Amino acid sequence: MVDNKLKVNIVMMKKLLVFTLIMFIFGYALVPFYEKFCEITGINNLLQPDVLTKEIRVDEDRWIxxxxxxxxxxxxxxxxPLQSSVRIHPGQPVNVMYEITNDSEREINGQAIPSYSPRFLEKHLKKFECFCFTKQVLKPNETRQMPVQFMIEPSLPVDIQTVTISYTFFELPAGVSAVKK
Structure with a gap:
């Protein structure tokens, strides 16, 4: 009886070790899969080295x-935003400022989540600097100006003449780091 229980326990331990090993490998492999998924879908196009180094020709024949x-x-x-809109040529770097004020009597953590119109704009929008990359901590009654530097690639379809970049700030609970985009 004892030998039988011992055999069952050894078999169970082997199964658990194999399962643990598989889960470790799966968790370790998720990082490159996630990076590739973000690259393919255009979700993680923020600060990619090729955006900063490749030459983009400004299309001076078009306005957006x-x-x-x-x-x-x-x-x-x-x-x-400190300016409601800008008129630019595709490929032209743009620098705009946003202003935020904490009207409360407490320190608050927040993060901005971007959204775009038309929806596929994110494939053609390259951000070099943005307050949305990091958590923002505002002290009571603090006002801060924050830059956004970006470029819209000339590959944007020519029939698109107006685009919208929108940011929505959400509160982050204390102790939570920035949400990755």
Missing amino acids: TVEFDANTRGLPWQFR
Whole structure:
């Protein structure tokens, strides 16, 4: 009887060790799979080295109007772009500023999540600097100006003449680091 229980326990231990090993390998392999998925879908196009180093020719024959939008969800913050729109040539680097004010009497952590219109704009939008990359911590009644530097690639379809870049700030619970995009 004891030998039988011992054999069952050894078999179970071997199964658990194999399962643990498989789960470790799976977890380790998720990183490159996630990076490849983000690369293919265009989700993780932020600060890619090729964007910063490759030469992009400015298409001076076209104009695009870029409209800016700012929102908050559940935060006592005022958030706005300092300019509502810019008119640019595709391939031209752009620098715009947003302003945020914490109207509360407490320190608050928040992060902005971007959204775009048309929806496929993210494939043609390359951000070099953005407050949305990191968690923002605002002290009570603090006001801060934050830059966004970007470029819209000339590969944007020619029938698109107006695009919108929108940011929505959400509160992050204390102790939570920035949400990766």
